[in-house]
Amino acid sequence: MSFIDTLTMFGTAIVVAPIALLGVEFVAGGRLFVGVGFLAVAAALVVAEHYIGVPGLDSALEGVLGVVAPEPESDEPTADTDEAEA
Numbered sequence: 001m002s003f004i005d006t007l008t009m010f011g012t013a014i015v016v017a018p019i020a021l022l023g024v025e026f027v028a029g030g031r032l033f034v035g036v037g038f039l040a041v042a043a044a045l046v047v048a049e050h051y052i053g054v055p056g057l058d059s060a061l062e063g064v065l066g067v068v069a070p071e072p073e074s075d076e077p078t079a080d081t082d083e084a085e086a
Contacts, residue, residue: 016046019038020038020039022038023042024039026038027039
């Protein structure tokens, strides 16, 4: 699991937790239809995030992370390549 996958999982959990708790509260209060509806929405969000993912988020975050921490350039010879050539 990559760092970006972890971020999207936590983001989904932050959105889903209040919806699921509201559903549990409605079920416990006797409003079964509404409570099950909220629980179904929460479950659908989790399943959609897991199987579908967030389109475009990988490339957007990689672009931001690439600006913050760019990849080192490999054009410069290192001590390992100098020894291998000799």
